[in-house]
Amino acid sequence: MSLLSITQLKVHFPTQDGIVKAVNTIDLEIANNERLGLIGETGCGKTVLGMSIIRLLPPSTTIEGEIRYKGNDLLKLTEKEIRKIRGKEIAMILQNPTTSLNPVLKVGDQIAEAIKLHQGLDRRAAKAKAVEMLEAVKIPDATKRANEYPHQFSGGMKERAMIAMGLACDPAMIIADEPTKGLDVTVKKQIVKLMKEVTTQKTMLFITHDLGVAAEICDNITVMYAGELMEYANTEAIFKNPMHPYTQGFLNSLPSMGLKAIKGMSPSLIDLPSGCRFHPRCDFADAKCRTEHPELIEVEKSHYARCFQYA
Amino acid sequence: MKQRSDSRFISFVAQFKQNRAALAGATIVLLLVFVTLFAPQLSPHDPIKACLDERLTAPCMEYPFGTDQLGRCIFSRVLYGSRVSLSVGLIVVGIAATIGVVLGIISGYCGGVPDEIIMRLVDAMLAFPSLFLALAIAGILGAGFINVILAITVVEWTRYARVMRGSILSVKENYYVEAAKSLGASDFYIVTRHIVPNAITPIIVVATLGIATVILAAASLGFLGFGVQPPTPEWGMMLNDGRLFMRRAPWLMIFPGLAIMITILAFNLLGDGLRDAWDPRLRERRRER
Amino acid sequence: MLEIANLRKYFSSGLLWKQSVKAVDGVSFHIERGETLGLVGESGCGKTTVGRLLLRLIEPTEGKIIFDDIDVLQLKKNELRKLRPRMQMIFQDPDASLNPRMKIGDSIAEPLKLQGHLNSGGIKVKVLDLIETVGLNPEHRNRYPYQLSGGQNQRVVLARVLALNPDFIVADEPTSSLDVSIQAQILNLMKDLKREMHLTILFISHDLEVVRHMSDRIAVMYRGKIVEIGTANDIFEAAKHPYTKTLLSPSSDD
Numbered sequence: 001m002s003l004l005s006i007t008q009l010k011v012h013f014p015t016q017d018g019i020v021k022a023v024n025t026i027d028l029e030i031a032n033n034e035r036l037g038l039i040g041e042t043g044c045g046k047t048v049l050g051m052s053i054i055r056l057l058p059p060s061t062t063i064e065g066e067i068r069y070k071g072n073d074l075l076k077l078t079e080k081e082i083r084k085i086r087g088k089e090i091a092m093i094l095q096n097p098t099t100s101l102n103p104v105l106k107v108g109d110q111i112a113e114a115i116k117l118h119q120g121l122d123r124r125a126a127k128a129k130a131v132e133m134l135e136a137v138k139i140p141d142a143t144k145r146a147n148e149y150p151h152q153f154s155g156g157m158k159e160r161a162m163i164a165m166g167l168a169c170d171p172a173m174i175i176a177d178e179p180t181k182g183l184d185v186t187v188k189k190q191i192v193k194l195m196k197e198v199t200t201q202k203t204m205l206f207i208t209h210d211l212g213v214a215a216e217i218c219d220n221i222t223v224m225y226a227g228e229l230m231e232y233a234n235t236e237a238i239f240k241n242p243m244h245p246y247t248q249g250f251l252n253s254l255p256s257m258g259l260k261a262i263k264g265m266s267p268s269l270i271d272l273p274s275g276c277r278f279h280p281r282c283d284f285a286d287a288k289c290r291t292e293h294p295e296l297i298e299v300e301k302s303h304y305a306r307c308f309q310y311a
Numbered sequence: 312m313k314q315r316s317d318s319r320f321i322s323f324v325a326q327f328k329q330n331r332a333a334l335a336g337a338t339i340v341l342l343l344v345f346v347t348l349f350a351p352q353l354s355p356h357d358p359i360k361a362c363l364d365e366r367l368t369a370p371c372m373e374y375p376f377g378t379d380q381l382g383r384c385i386f387s388r389v390l391y392g393s394r395v396s397l398s399v400g401l402i403v404v405g406i407a408a409t410i411g412v413v414l415g416i417i418s419g420y421c422g423g424v425p426d427e428i429i430m431r432l433v434d435a436m437l438a439f440p441s442l443f444l445a446l447a448i449a450g451i452l453g454a455g456f457i458n459v460i461l462a463i464t465v466v467e468w469t470r471y472a473r474v475m476r477g478s479i480l481s482v483k484e485n486y487y488v489e490a491a492k493s494l495g496a497s498d499f500y501i502v503t504r505h506i507v508p509n510a511i512t513p514i515i516v517v518a519t520l521g522i523a524t525v526i527l528a529a530a531s532l533g534f535l536g537f538g539v540q541p542p543t544p545e546w547g548m549m550l551n552d553g554r555l556f557m558r559r560a561p562w563l564m565i566f567p568g569l570a571i572m573i574t575i576l577a578f579n580l581l582g583d584g585l586r587d588a589w590d591p592r593l594r595e596r597r598r599e600r
Numbered sequence: 601m602l603e604i605a606n607l608r609k610y611f612s613s614g615l616l617w618k619q620s621v622k623a624v625d626g627v628s629f630h631i632e633r634g635e636t637l638g639l640v641g642e643s644g645c646g647k648t649t650v651g652r653l654l655l656r657l658i659e660p661t662e663g664k665i666i667f668d669d670i671d672v673l674q675l676k677k678n679e680l681r682k683l684r685p686r687m688q689m690i691f692q693d694p695d696a697s698l699n700p701r702m703k704i705g706d707s708i709a710e711p712l713k714l715q716g717h718l719n720s721g722g723i724k725v726k727v728l729d730l731i732e733t734v735g736l737n738p739e740h741r742n743r744y745p746y747q748l749s750g751g752q753n754q755r756v757v758l759a760r761v762l763a764l765n766p767d768f769i770v771a772d773e774p775t776s777s778l779d780v781s782i783q784a785q786i787l788n789l790m791k792d793l794k795r796e797m798h799l800t801i802l803f804i805s806h807d808l809e810v811v812r813h814m815s816d817r818i819a820v821m822y823r824g825k826i827v828e829i830g831t832a833n834d835i836f837e838a839a840k841h842p843y844t845k846t847l848l849s850p851s852s853d854d
Contacts, residue, residue: 016325041779042750155643184642185806185847209779253784255809261784265749486691487699490757493655494711494764495684508701 002029003173003203004053009065011045011052018270022048024227025065027296030173035204037214037235039250040224041266046207049224050175053205054086069173088118091171093162095178101150101158108134108146111165118169133164137194156187163194173203180213192216211254215239223247226267226277229296233303243305245282276308284309326588333584339577347393356384358391359542367560377562379552385562388544389570395538395545396574399459399529400522407464408518411471412511418472419479419510420502430476433469441466442531449537456539463528467521474517478510485509512589520582523575530571546571601800602654602768603630607663609649623649624660625824631768636794636801638815638832640808640847646824647804651770654802655687656680667768685715685764692773694753698745704756705731705741711763730759735789751782755789762793772804787814808847812836820844 011023022045030036040046051057053067055074067074069090074082086092094100102110111130115121121129127146134142137160150158159179166174179195180188195206196217208214214221215235222232223246231244242248249262264281267273276294279285288308299310327333346353356374362382370377376385418429436444448462482488483506491501532538533547541548546567553563609624624646631637641647652658654665656672665672667687675683691697698707708730712723728738734755745753754774761769771790775783787810794801803814811818812832819829820841828841839845 041781185808186642189849211780250781253781255784255787255807255813259784259787259813261788262781263785265751265782266779486693486697489652489657490689490691490697490760491699491710492657493684493687493689494714494760495681496714497681500714505699509699 003032003034003070004028004030004205005066005068006053007066007068009049009052009063009067011048011057011061011063013058013061015270020269021227021272022269023052024272026227026229028222028229028232030203030205033201033203034220035199035202035206035218037218037221038205038207038224039209039211039214039221040207041209041250043266043269044224045227045269046224047177050092050177050205050207053175054090054092055082056086056092084118087114087171088169089171090173090175091166091169093166093174093176093179095181098150098155098158100162103150106147106149107153107161111146111161111168114165114168130164130168133168134161136167136198137161137164139164154187155183156191159183159187159191160194163191163198167198171202173205174199175205175207177207178209180208180210188213211251212256223250226272227269228277228306229304230278230307231303231305232296237300237303241303243299243303243310244278244307245284245309246278247305249281276306323588327584330584330587332580333587336577336580336582336584339573340581343393343397343574343577346390347397350390350394354384354387354390356387358383358387358544367556367563369560370562376566377560379549379560379563380556385549385566388549389546389566392544392546392549392567392570393574395456395533395543396526396529396571399456399463400526400578403460403463403467403525403529404518404521406460407467407521408471408514410464411468411473412475412514414468415472415475416479416502416507419476420483420498420506426476429472433472436466436469439466442528445528445532446535446537449532454537454540456543459529459532459538462532462537463525466528467525470517470521471514474513475510478513479506482506482510516582516586516589519578519585523578523582526578527571527575601631601633601635601668602802603664603666604628604654605664605666607650607653607665608661609646609653609658610661622824624653627663627821627824627826629819629826629829631800631802633767633800634798635817636803636815638811638818639802639804639821640806640811640818641821642806645821647821648772650821651689651772651802651804654770655684655689657689685711686766687768688761688764688766688770690754690757690761690769690771690774692776694750694757694774694777695745697757698753700745702744703741704736704743704745704748707745707756708741708759708763711760715764726763727759730763733762733793734759735785749782750778751786754778754786758786758789758793762797765797766799768800768802770802770804773806775810776805776807783810790814808836820847 006026006028009023009026012019012021026049038046038049048057052063053074057063063075069085074085077085101107108127108130111133112123112126115126115129116123131142131146134146139145139157139160153161163179176195180191183191192213206214206218218235220232220234221238223230223244225246231238231242231247238247239251242251251257252260253262262281267277267280273280275291276282276285276289279289282289294306294308294311296304296306297310298304360383362378365378365382366380368374368378374384374386376389379385414429418426444466445462448465449458452458452461488501488505491505529538530547530550533545534551536551538547539545549567550564553560553567556563605628607624607627610620610622612620627650629637639647639650649658653660656665660673670683672683705727708727709723712718712726718726727741731738731740736752736755736759740748740752745756748756774790775786778786791814793799803811805811815832817829817831818835819826820835820843821827822843828835828839828844835844836848839848
């Protein structure tokens with residue numbers, strides 16, 4: 001049974017230059033204990049999709065559709081009710097730990113804060129739990145480290161602290177937004193390993209632009225482009241048999257896969273192309289692709305693609 | 312994500328237009344400029360001519376703001392007084408900003424010894440309470456329009472130097488400055504072409520807010536008798552003159568006081584509005600979307 | 601073409617208690633004409649500092665830099681300015697590499713104007729030529745950097761750099777802020793341009809795979825020192841230094 005199910009989700013927000021159509025009619029299911037990778041490039045709307053699940057979007061945003069978590073529509077909850085979900089049921093691990101950690105609070109206290117809020121522990125117990133969490137993310141000498149400030153932590157350590165904070169209240173689901181961005185190769189490897197370990201009994205939506213990282217961690221992968229899901233399959237199938245031309249192009253442009261570029265650039269979410277959103281950059285595009293909009297269809301068992309080649 | 316819009320200026324104007332307080336400030340400032348330029352045409356009476364028969368007249372049709380102890384029309388004097396205040400404000404800010412900007416550029420771009428010297432000088436200036444310093448200078452030089460300007464300028468330039476230095480330091484970090492250097496461009500070229508145009512915006516905001524400070528400082532000096540000398544009408548001096556008649560004829564103090572307050576409020580609103588509209592963080596947040 | 605020997609750069613900080621950080625601690629290597637040397641290492645290993653030192657954008661504490669038989673560190677300020685156009689740098693953040701208040705066309709024209717060899721008509725022709733070379737449209741001339749994407753801005757940077765016909769280019773993580781599909785475009789463009797214009801390149805990156813694609817030889821840097829240097833194949837097939845092996849291993853053992 002799916003823990004989270006998103007149906008017909010549309011997220012748009014107005015700006016001076018026009019309406020940004022960040023999420024366009026997305027359907028997505030995440031099963032209990034599934035780790036789903038959401039892959040996409042800058043400006044494809046993947047972060048907005050993640051944020052809309054716990055409703056961390058500006059008030060001017062218009063959201064349509066349903067996001068059902070354990071059967072309840074999160075979009076219908078009051079502000080007070082959603083706050084109980086955030087952190088406790090669904091936790092978010094944000095990118096850029098440098099700005100996501102408060103520089104004037106000790107790391108341990110920041111984690112304890114979240115624990116106090118949701119679990120009703122007193123200060124001392126919360127702090128003890130925080131140290132325990134730092135140990136869980138393999139920060140050596142956790143008792144001492146808990147009393148240090150973020151600037152005393154290295155980039156990798158901060159990311160570990162962010163993960164500890166996300167896990168602190170033992171949430172059922174985690175949304176991780178580019179937790180490996182900007183990390184060095186060796187540190188990234190460690191963080192990936194850690195993420196993999198700590199989420200074995202969890203449901204996770206793992207948002208990233210890094211296919212290699214997603215491959216390490218995720219069971220299934222879905223590829224997002226211009227506010228839409230272009231492909232969905234298990235991790236092995238995405239790599240062995242990518243169906244959508246965008247997925248193929250994306251894979252081929254990796255340095256390890258030959259560095260063959262996709263022509264052109266991602267469209268603006270304000271001014272989306274007609275027909276298939278990818279047609280201006282697609283080598284296989286024909287007249288139909290320019291005018292008609294393809295649906296996401298199940299091509300093989302549990303392998304979906306949004307392309308007329310398979311229609 | 313990047314968005315297309317014709318220019319930064321358009322988004323700046325759009326941002327500014329949404330700010331009603333700033334628009335009100337801008338309107339009052341424009342009005343003040345108008346009044347200053349056309350004071351002779353707008354004034355019903357000669358601001359200097361005493362009319363002893365009409366001493367301490369309460370506001371009426373003839374004298375909208377009443378008359379002072381010498382029977383001079385307060386309305387006319389307030390209108391003329393704006394000339395002193397506004398010109399002191401503009402001249403001081405003009406000179407102080409020029410000095411401050413130049414020293415700030417030297418300090419920020421060169422660093423090292425020149426930076427140390429200029430910044431220690433700024434620190435020394437800031438260690439004095441600014442009004443007392445101005446008072447001391449006015450005291451030594453004597454009262455009068457030019458000396459008021461000198462006294463306040465000596466204190467004021469420091470803020471521009473500091474703001475400019477900070478702004479230069481952050482702009483200097485951009486790769487395009489290093490890129491220009493590696494093209495073989497001279498220091499002068501780099502500063503004038505790449506650094507200053509990108510670093511000057513905060514100065515405009517500080518200058519607008521600075522005009523308010525200067526006008527207040529000039530009025531304070533006038534109030535204490537170190538300002539422009541009688542009979543030239545000046546708001547601070549008018550306040551002081553009215554002090555003796557505060558109970559009998561409160562209009563002597565009310566109207567110049569209001570004039571000072573409204574002027575300063577207007578410049579502050581305008582300055583705040585400019586700062587908000589230019590705040591890079593606000594714009595960044597919009598661009599992120 | 602370029603030879604550096606025992607290059608050191610210590611940054612000292614603190615007013616009363618001087619602490620010095622050895623950012624570059626005795627680096628020596630040479631680059632042949634027409635060669636691309638890849639310099640890999642993690643953040644803070646000093647690789648960017650090496651790039652800046654080579655162009656003398658910062659002064660080294662110690663060492664020798666010989667560029668085309670010229671002892672770069674012995675040059676006087678105006679001699680250095682004359683040499684500068686021959687050695688160029690591409691930075692990792694294309695958006696910060698362009699003056700936000702200058703139109704793209706003016707940015708590309710700037711080096712030509714500074715050089716002073718061409719009149720305004722000649723500059724115009726050359727700018728259009730460069731715009732085409734790097735795969736931009738002529739209409740981009742009148743845009744500002746913030747109206748272009750990161751990938752497009754990096755093309756503008758390339759056009760600016762190429763305007764001077766440099767012999768040597770330091771590319772410091774030129775694609776680290778770009779998306780994968782755009783990164784491939786820019787890297788391929790750089791490879792093509794290198795071939796056509798016979799450039800010599802120092803390619804700095806943290807990404808081994810990218811460096812492998814771009815370089816003839818690779819130098820691995822760790823804590824201010826070069827720990828291994830060799831042909832791209834040698835590094836990938838037969839790495840000797842344990843640090844290089846860690847970088848290469850698909851997953852770490854903590």
